[in-house]
Amino acid sequence: MIKAGIIGSTGYAGAELVRLLTGHKEVEIVWYGSRSYIDQKYASIYRNMFELVDAKCLDDNMEELSKKADVIFTATPQGLCASLVNDSILSDTKIIDLSADFRIKDVNIYEQWYGIEHKSPQYIEEAVYGLCEINREQIKKARLLANPGCYPTCSILSIYPMAKEGWIDTKTLIIDAKSGTSGAGRGAKVANLYCEVNENIKAYGVASHRHTPEIEEQLSYAAGEPVLLNFTPHLIPMNRGILVTAYADLKKDVTEEEIRDIYKKYYDKEYFVRVLEQGDCPETRWVEGSNYVDVNVKLDKRTNRLIMMGAMDNLVKGAAGQAVQNMNLMFGFEEQEGIRQAPMFP
Amino acid sequence: MIKAGIIGSTGYAGAELVRLLTGHKEVEIVWYGSRSYIDQKYASIYRNMFELVDAKCLDDNMEELSKKADVIFTATPQGLCASLVNDSILSDTKIIDLSADFRIKDVNIYEQWYGIEHKSPQYIEEAVYGLCEINREQIKKARLLANPGCYPTCSILSIYPMAKEGWIDTKTLIIDAKSGTSGAGRGAKVANLYCEVNENIKAYGVASHRHTPEIEEQLSYAAGEPVLLNFTPHLIPMNRGILVTAYADLKKDVTEEEIRDIYKKYYDKEYFVRVLEQGDCPETRWVEGSNYVDVNVKLDKRTNRLIMMGAMDNLVKGAAGQAVQNMNLMFGFEEQEGIRQAPMFP
């Protein structure tokens, strides 16, 4: 039994961590951090946890928390984790950062896309990018873990086998992504009001979304060459779920079956990645509430273009679930512990 | 480890049973019954279960199934269970019927409200009405269990303490209920299409809904006198959830606090019924995906009328979850096994 602290426990990702860790056999939550709700009962904010969580919310004191917890999750806005972490903290505890602070190796790219100064660039190199299916062995040894972004997780897993094998022309890569509204967070903004989101679809952050360099960096490692791509996210009137539809020209004359064989080679042993039956398109409803990513491809012979698709729950595999998966690896627990839930439908 | 069969496994309630039983330590599903999808892979119908369920759908052969299973769940339209059950089956297996066939003790009332002939009235008396919080001891001994309806579960638990104590005038009882659309089932009907339900609210079955006599019967037992009431269900554009708002005149001059004390007396030891903090109204979002029923009351001093409220997930506590809870009691498992999930929000 380890002790865990959550900084930012009253955001949607933080609350999902509470939900998942509450059902985890090896973890006890000892710190419900929430600067906005200090001293209020956690269950008065998230009434789903009524009678399940008795604790009150605490301030974001990472120093104090590091003495009490074996692992700290930071489910906070960009910049916070980087501004708090130090050697003392890292020698006392492991950190799983759900923000973007340690995802990007080139600090200049981080500062340029995020528009803020990085307060502790000295830890960037050591940080491990926590996409379990790709970096499992390094994750096991990490003490500072950069939990991947929601769009990057779904995008990278959908494209990775083709980028790695060099079967697609990465210069032609376009990712058109769609996300449920929980991805926009719990801040009180007019743009996220029910009546503004309901009965609407829009693109946002076109050619400028911050997840772009994160996806590019990881696919560059896979492809062994620099990848520049277009990434366009859209806001969908639903609570949870991300769908990725990615397009790229094929460099080889192959069949859909051969392509699917590659995907199966990469993912057959991966519990949380499901390569669907031929012809089945991933849909977010089939993964809701679970840590699964469903992927599949469709080859268009007319244009010789490959359509790569992925669906997952942005709060689980795209945030809290993957954080738990990473924690399991970092502490030697069974990788599926606490995140084995079947998707809930409808 | 017991063996369970599900007849009607591809309806929404049946599918929820599959989801819950898949995570239950003591149960193995041996029969995925579905007359509509015989020989098709279950996971091709409910793709959330892809890679989790490998079986194909089977016909509704209860005789054969009774030889293989320790318990049979019938998540089927009214009349089916009553038409199939017989002595031989009941001597081989236990039955948990999610339809209304064995909920109502007076067969005339059943036939009048449901408009069909009851095919096996001889088993009605033995059947136990499976509202665990009220009939726990009889449930433990049951071999034929009538799993309560969704509206009745939420309505009865919201009102029961007041009816039992005799604090409300049951002649003034009005239940205004609201349900998510999964309650309407998975049949292909125009009225349940997305565009017909979305951006709409309507009452239906006004003064004629079949759950009325079920609620009346149970509250009559509680009150010790015949109860006639108004029950009006409404269809809400959401997937899951039932909210009950019930009204009755108080017979005594009491405070809201005294009333809440009665609710706590009845429910404090009940794991799945949560009496909320004073002033908090039950909301379906806080129970989604879980077996909880949240209840609370508001006393209107101006009219001396009591407003009793309850919220639950119609597919869990209102169907599959309560069926599992009943199974746990019938087989001596821990009552919470398999249904301990925290509510999922958002």
Next chain:
Amino acid sequence: MIKAGIIGSTGYAGAELVRLLTGHKEVEIVWYGSRSYIDQKYASIYRNMFELVDAKCLDDNMEELSKKADVIFTATPQGLCASLVNDSILSDTKIIDLSADFRIKDVNIYEQWYGIEHKSPQYIEEAVYGLCEINREQIKKARLLANPGCYPTCSILSIYPMAKEGWIDTKTLIIDAKSGTSGAGRGAKVANLYCEVNENIKAYGVASHRHTPEIEEQLSYAAGEPVLLNFTPHLIPMNRGILVTAYADLKKDVTEEEIRDIYKKYYDKEYFVRVLEQGDCPETRWVEGSNYVDVNVKLDKRTNRLIMMGAMDNLVKGAAGQAVQNMNLMFGFEEQEGIRQAPMFP
């Protein structure tokens, strides 16, 4: 052609006024008031009006506006209209107040339920309650018009014929109402975020909602005796629409047909009130975007209780549409001008 000014034009009701008046033959909007967006182009806030409205938002200067406009609509929070109106303004222009400031004749009741001091009680008596179907003649002569609340409009029109005829026992009257989320306004509050409202239903303001005394006052006039009732609103995951389900004991032994005849007597000449066919329940989808109120009743012979139902669009008949209807009466235009749109479905 008259000139109209709107104070509060960037709230949902104000924006609906802009939409409706833009299509009105006799009106030109000369003032788009919005304290939050002064000097910003109106069409940059409400992009539906792009290329249709070229004006910028102006401050809430009612004095200046009264010199320019023949009619001022105040679609603002409670208290604002009462704090700004004066003799000079009322001698220059007519005011249609969409807030509650002049709806309630007893200033003590207003101050008690709204929790604010009324700044100009001297105008309350002169103000006309603008429920056109009931007060048409007084409305024609009004210079200060109190536009009814959304819930009251739907509640009163659903119940009025029975209250007026004395067929129901008003002491038993219970109104269970449901509203789409636009009724909660466009303020940036966590409680109204998409993820908080979607997949949820809740009661709110139980036994304390401010529309209660407004409904009671109007039904008291109809019944000729003081009416105290229960009013419970619920928040529904949809943009528009209000549904009222009201219950009362019948004082007479009558048939549903006789009751429906009364409704037809009251409403057959009313363009905007539709008494549905026997057995049809009002649904919000059938009135969306229009000024119609659909009403009907169901008599429960078992309990001798009458269920009275009404559906309308809260932003049209419940706010902006009724305000235009009132303006039409006040200026001698055709009553349907500008609000003749057929409901939009789906």
Next chain:
Amino acid sequence: MIKAGIIGSTGYAGAELVRLLTGHKEVEIVWYGSRSYIDQKYASIYRNMFELVDAKCLDDNMEELSKKADVIFTATPQGLCASLVNDSILSDTKIIDLSADFRIKDVNIYEQWYGIEHKSPQYIEEAVYGLCEINREQIKKARLLANPGCYPTCSILSIYPMAKEGWIDTKTLIIDAKSGTSGAGRGAKVANLYCEVNENIKAYGVASHRHTPEIEEQLSYAAGEPVLLNFTPHLIPMNRGILVTAYADLKKDVTEEEIRDIYKKYYDKEYFVRVLEQGDCPETRWVEGSNYVDVNVKLDKRTNRLIMMGAMDNLVKGAAGQAVQNMNLMFGFEEQEGIRQAPMFP
């Protein structure tokens, strides 16, 4: 005043025609065709038209109808119009076909993508493709009009200026489109039930959707060269609205401003196409209920790729509204008559 008949008046597009024509000054509907509801009152199927439409539904007798109507709208499945039309009918009346039967000039392509035999290929050449902004002059003279598909309307208008000017490399063209669920029609299918669509997003018809050749044909005319492209539609949990996000490599070194100038050149005089302010992305909520198409572009300098975006209401500009616009042109009415409604929000 002309007389109009609608075949297929109880589908969503047909019903939208009824709504729009009911408010059109120059048209009287004389035939509500609906094979499924013959002899039932139209307003009993679409209760929004209660008290507005008194007629009953009639069979699909185009021969008889052609004697009575000046114009026939066929809002029917593919193949029906082609199987009914003949010289006699066309000499008596004008036809506006909302199905795909006469949209594609090459009958082989039609038969291949639609999988049915074309029953009257002799009329294909004469038929005019009714995209008003592009074919206005031919439309005025047409007697057989092929009303464009929903996706093609939005896709073509979003891309047309760039294809026509030759600024984009059409070999790289990818259209990722998203549609509300009314586009799926009113047929009773499990896939379109509320609980299946809500809280879900999926791609469908990947590399095989029938609107692909229609878009390709029209863009080929514009580009003056054969266009092959990828078109991927997605189903969105909302009633109305289509959003197109299209990608293509630029062939020239131009600025976003220069590109927007081209769009303005093409569309500044077009009432129903709105080129948004720089940086504003089209959103479906801003066009709902109206005949507008909002378009804009974003240039990604990093990849030298252009993102072209468009939003419209699939039932209005994507079906019924455009059909009315075409009718207005064909009969010499004002082009905006009957479809001048401002978009309704929220």
